[in-house]
Amino acid sequence: MSKQIQLETALSQALTPAHLSVADESHMHSRGLETHYKAVIVSERFAGLNAVKRHQLAYASLGDLMGQIHALALHTYTPAEWAEQGVAPASPTCRGGSAS
Template sequence: MSMQEQIRYALASAFAPQHLEVHNESHMHSRGQDSHFKVVVVSEAFAGLRPVQRHQKVYAALGELMAQFHALAQHTYTPEEWAATGQVPDSPTCLGGSKHDGH
């Protein structure tokens, strides 16, 4: 199972989301394959929580998987927030700085 699939499975199991996206954005960075991911999770589990609390829940749901990749961009919404927004901002372009850049 790929890292992307493992992340999807862990988040789906933890949050029973109404909407879930897991994007492998490693191609946008200099650290190689399966290093950078972006998730969009829409779940009632986020109701009443501040953004940092939502992110902590995602980190907890991923557990030991977190040590297996470099970066995770999180976009967490309640169903009501998602209905009002319905879109996720684009990820920024990587500025480099990795030991893998070959400088």
């Protein structure tokens, strides 16, 4: 099972999102395959939580999977926020860096 599917499954089970999108953005970076991901998560579980608490909740739902990837960009919204915004920001272009 790919890391992307594992991430989607873990986030879906823990956060019961109204919307979930997980993209493998490894091709934009120099660290290899299945290393960089972007997740857009819309969940009622985020209501009343600041960005740090939302990210901690997402990271906790992934458990050991976090140790198997290099980077995870999280964009977390409540359904009301998502209805207003409707799109997550684009990921920045990789600035290079070490390949190790």
